[in-house]
Amino acid sequence: RRGLQSEADAARVEPAELVHDMGPVAPAPRRKIIVVVHDLQRHGAQYLSLNFVSTLHSVFGYEVVTIACGEGGLAGRFSAYGKLIDATPGRVSAGQLREAIAALAADGYTKAVVNSSASGWMASHLADAGIDCIGLVHELPEIVEAMQLDEGLRSLDRHAKAVVFASSTIRDRTAKEVLGHDWSQSLIQPQGLYKRDGIVTLAEKAPARQRLCKELGLPATARFVVGVGYGDRRKGVDIFCRWAIAAAVADPRLHFVWVGALCPEMEDVCGDILRDAGAAGSNVHLVGFRNDTGLFYAAASAFALTSREDPYPSTAIEALDAGTPVFMVAGTGGIADLADTGAVTVLSDEASYRFVSVLMKLLGDGDALVRAGEAGLEVARSRFGFRSFVGDMLRLLDEPVPKVSVIVPNYNYAHHLPQRITSILGQSLPVWEIIFLDDKSSDDSLAVAQKLLHNCSIRYRIIENAQNSGSVFAQWQKGVDLAEGDVIWIAEADDWANRDFLATAAAALAASMNTLPNASGVLFRREALHHVLTRHMDEIRSYRVAGDWCVYALLGLTGKFAYDPRPMNYHRRHAESVTISRFTKAEWDEIRGMQAFVAELAEVSEDMRDRAAWYLDHLSKRL
Template sequence: MHVNKKIIYVSHDAHFHGAQLLFLHTIKALKENFDYSVAIISIGSGILIPDFQKYGPVYCLEQGYQTEEKVELLIKDLLSQNFTLAICSTVISGDIVALLARQNIKVVSLIHELPHLIQQYSAEGKAKNIAEFAYKVVFPSQYVYEKFRTITELDPQKCHILPQGLFNHNPYKNNIAKARNELRKKLNLPLDSKIILGVGFADYRKGIDLFSLISYSVRKTHKDIHFIWVGRTDVQFLNTLPPKYKAHFTLVDPTPDIGLYNAGADLYLLTSREDPFPNVVLEALDAKLPVIGFKNAGGFEDVVTEKTGALVDFLNLPKMLEKIYEFIHNEGLRLQKGSFGQELIEKNFNFLNYIYQLLDLLEHNYKKISVIIPNYNYEKYLPDRIESILNQTYPLYELIFLDDASTDHSVSTFKKLLSKENKTHLKVQQIINDKNSGSVFKQWIKGVSAATGDYIWIAEADDLCDKTFLQEVIQGFYINNNITLSYTQSKQIDEQGNVLANHYLNYTNDIDKEKWKAPYFRKGVEEIQDI
């Protein structure tokens, strides 16, 4: 598959909030995992601009492109560089969507807002631009889609529901006990304290007033329960809250170590009045944290269910209190709901899968390749082998490392090699046998069973490959949908990787001297019968 790997990505600003962090991780994945050139347009400024700049040139419209004419010139300049595709984040980018579309740039628009916020920013006109000019419109949930339709008419044929997936990997995910101790020490709390967490911009929409009222009500009788809110604050709104309410929860500035708070808390309290599909909910569930929120407050109802937490009637604080007490005093119930939540995230919210889906909407149809690496005592070959896999010009969906009870340092070597790579969102599974299986084919079957991609590449650990291997071998699947197996000619190499011969034709000449010198398609049954 040959596509133009240049894309414009538009953000409404670069502040440290959910939609902007999603933007950052999307451009990171496009660059690192798919090798795209990304031109970044940020309508407003913000602290994430330096992070955006790691993945492409940034054009901040409020700093040098304040008029529509200047923005049009910028778009025409990018078009002259063959940037013919765009992804635009949030309704606020609606005017840019129109300008891009008028230059015949194909636009996928991502909607993160609900009606109250759209109206608050007087962005109804921008929403109409998106409805008219976007090639595709993506919503994180059916709820957000239905609400957007109350703002403007919308062609349902161009609309798609794509939950964004989890982009933050929690380093404490498999060490909850450590996180609990570290968090309580960090906050100077007793080690047996209970922690109820909230995360996000502390304002009216996120319900910081409700969070403070709940904390006041709980801590009147339960001093061992502590309420923590992590995020920036709407200072003006916060100052309107009665001091007695504000005194019962702790505000923590935004931190890159949010994984510690999720893994170390006991419960996540979502007091939002309106929240389309918050990343913070995915992060909480991934850390086995049950979530309590309101019904009819956002698209998170798709993931916050009776199995992963609880939803109470909108703004019903007494019922919310009841659920808090029910969960906080029943560790078994919390663990049950938390475990189900984590399983749900792992199964359905792979971030790289979200990027594949976005690119598919732009007709960049990548196959999802699961790379299975069978290994037994191949420690010395792993550095070159892993490098040859990760340097492929065609994207990888996941790596599955199968170690058949190696007696060398293969497992630790693999972990070190992966820690140095920059493909952050690549899904990696490590399946380590306690006892040697005695059969490479059993290992293959185990790998295939664990794979979640669409196509399997068995990449033996003691082998090497050219960086264009996948790019070439996958072509058959694009040409003919009936293809189930594709392979290439191989070079013969010794233990040091030196080429002994450029092919294996001497091994097949007694069958056919010409057949394996050129590409061909054939029915599998006929191929086997002839051989």
Template sequence: MPNLLSEYNLHTQAKLGAMAARNVVFPAAYPRQRFCESLQIDLNFATILPQGNYKEITYSALSRAEVRARFGIPDAAFLVLGVGFADVRKGFDLFLQISRYFIKSRDDVYFLWVGEIQPLLRAHLNIEIQTAQASGRFFRVGFNDDVEKYYSASDVYALTSREDPYPTVAMEAIACGVPVIAFDKSGGTPDMLRKYAAGLSAEYGNVEDFRDKLLSVLHHPTLAVDRPRLVTLASALFSFAHYAQDLLWLAQPGLKAVSVCVVNYNYARYLQQRLDSVFAQSYPVAEVLFFDDGSNDESRTLAATIAKTYDRKLQIMANLQNAAQVFAQWENAVTAARGEYIWIAEADDDCDPQFLSRVIAAMEGADDVTLGFSDSQMIDDTGALIAPNYQSHYREAGASMLGNSGVWPASEFTKQCLSVQNLIYNVSAVVWRRDALLAALRRCGDSLRDWAVAGDWRLYLEILTHEKGRVAYVAEPLNRHRRHKDSIVGRAIAQQHIDEIQKMHEILAEKCGLDAAERANQQNYLRSVQNLLSVSKTENKHHLRASHKIKPVIARKPKV
């Protein structure tokens, strides 16, 4: 704004910065207009992006009653609020002048200013301030970070600023359901008030018009009815998360919106490590959603506490009872998510801070990539390392291609890495294209409920045989796959495990047109699993591995 630029002698710096920038962001059209006029430049590439309300404050009836009782303000009276560093630009002298009129003309209007006063201005206005305070209807509170309660206690916000580009105080007032009165041409707020009927604007510098506009809204029934609408409006207009995401997209136009869906059932003991790894990602995420399938431990409370510690927003969605339908939970997650990419992060797993950055870079490095994944470390219940990667398993399976990062056509990847066994060992290592995953879940529908072990394998196949896209792979073990003692091998459902592998082989043969040699490879793998699971039950694994040299099947978490 012109006066701010002049006051701090910023014309030269502002012009150089604006001309050098790829994009200049303004909160509203009017500040952009005045900025360009002041510097005599034309910014055709400027972006209008209203700033978010970073405090995300909300209305509290309890706070309203508490503050009004503290100052002795009757319920039937009106409280007019001002917030900020009281100086000439903020129009504190005008606020004081308006209060003087109402103190003389009405006995039901009170005024409160929250914030320190500029020392020189205080000296000039000291007598007027003391006179107003002596009336018992004008109050002042010094700097206070807990302003939410004062907004809740107020009925109208008086934005008396002579110049204010797009003040946060106006957004905070509306977030608490309080209409705003402002001077026209003082910044971007008046246009916003007109557009959304969130208050009124008075003629610039006309105190009489300002007090008339203020007087016109002093009607409790109307204010009470309008409060919920303003709260809802602020939630939609002033989301700080959306604002920050928009700024990131402007700074990095190629940035993709990623939704992280943490799926959980009774994994409270692993949530600190899991959410630490999510919040530590170097790639910005658009949202983090937490889906709990009726846990009977402290999962939900702990997840909320961890998110609060990080000052991160975590949307928690929970079933009251365990539904034991993991793919229905996945579909709920994918439906609720709004990102272009989705990462289903199982609550017991962990990962490197570079996981998303590396996998998404691989996906963005080629056209038509449907999903991407990384290699994984194997860890046990306690987090101790079992194996540094899955490379020995890949070699044993004949998938030497996974020794290095790469991108392959879906058909080639399916034949090499899915036709005999599922070499995407852990879903937490996968980043999906959201639309492809949602479409696959819906095509499979209720049939996924029948899969207890190999449902993820079935889903990979559905996507890769339908989308005809590509698969991206990062050979670094950026994911950490937790293998539990109570995994499939030890849970007395060995026959179901075998049956599902056999069922997958039949589906693969039909969808991929496997030849006789490929079908023989399937049979060899199925026999090895049958032998392994049979010996597992008799606790003779060492004898089997020595005599048949069978690579242990990767124990999968049951999808129930």
């Protein structure tokens, strides 16, 4: 830790020895990984792969090789992040492919991610070269059958360390209808949202709606339902048009906007539907492909997911990230798994009257619409961080990427939050989730935190206490109870960290139990910290300035500590801090009592006792 303080404050140091700045952490060699994609066309799964590759390279620091099983317009984009190997059947022979993969293995590429069933056939070639792989399966049985991908799925089932599905629907249906048995090693993990273009608060939706009204030349009273994607039969753009006509008849203020090009077949089908609809047809707007989809999501009151088959479309999550509730038909895809959140409505069938009935009920209840929008924002932020997803995939390959939950306890530190949160988001070893706990601040901490975390690619939650807890340690325990990671970093809101802090501390943690010293400079194993906080909270809360020492002392009974003297966490000393704001005999008595407590728990040398006594005498001069 490096304390930043004035000369006047220099005497008010905590009991830690000064160390020389040992310089930056030496850069570790880049680890190596392979990503297999079925082709390089400009479609959803390929963009997922591209963002996966870019995140591995630019965020996690990997040297990435992409193996493409087909050509396409994204070749240049993939090549920007590392070597691109062509494995197109018919262009590259089986012998050439085996030779290329063997060369990669010899060069230290021993792990691979195979994205999609269409790339699954590569799993056997990787296994032959001794390369471990995981598979990501997005396709439902209808697509598997139409594209003859069943052998790819069987290859993944035989050779992959794990096969990852966005939802249980995809896993269960492919197991039953394609494999004929359960998957050998399966995991449910939605893929994360790589395109973040959401809103900060629901207050942004009304201005977005007015902008879209102006763009489309509609009255300010218009309300929007949107659909997004390439409009083919699978996406159900014809269903979208039928829903739109029925809704417009029920309420002429409703306008339906489809964002995306239509295939020739659907141009004809939808054209016939709209011509037969009479005046209601003018309430349907087919605007074609647009890059600025964020405007449409934000302006919409609802998102119509009309796909006949869509395993886990990112467009639905993008809608939730804009506070827009989703409507879909049962049995068409995995987004139905989110129905229990209140942000997704699942209809029993595609009947237009059923959709209109449920839609009108929601739009007619302002409070319910707000609740659904807030639920969507919470789901998108807390479950769909793309960096978090990439870290999950690396852990499946036994890569050294700890699952770190960062807890940020805050009370009236809005002015310190930009530096605090930026230093968390900028860690060279990405964190898995951020839990921001506000203890009923009277400043604008909540708004500042939301603005800073907005559209970050890490899972996060912002939680405000209904009333002040009166104890930072109560916030610690609340955060640990909420955390889903294996490792806890309590990043105090008024501190900040070097970008290599987490990488350095995590390396020490891999061999030891916990790291020390001050709270922001410590990584804890979640189970150990949860055990201590749960069993000893009353004792810990009895201290005003020494509660963290109490935690460390009790943790010392559970295992070892690791300590790295390099100054990588920055502890801010200021007038509002607990340690500096008041120091009376009560605080002095706490420290003396803590010294006695530690002496009871462990053998303390005479030299250490003398130094502790000197410190007490030093502090007494402040009284």
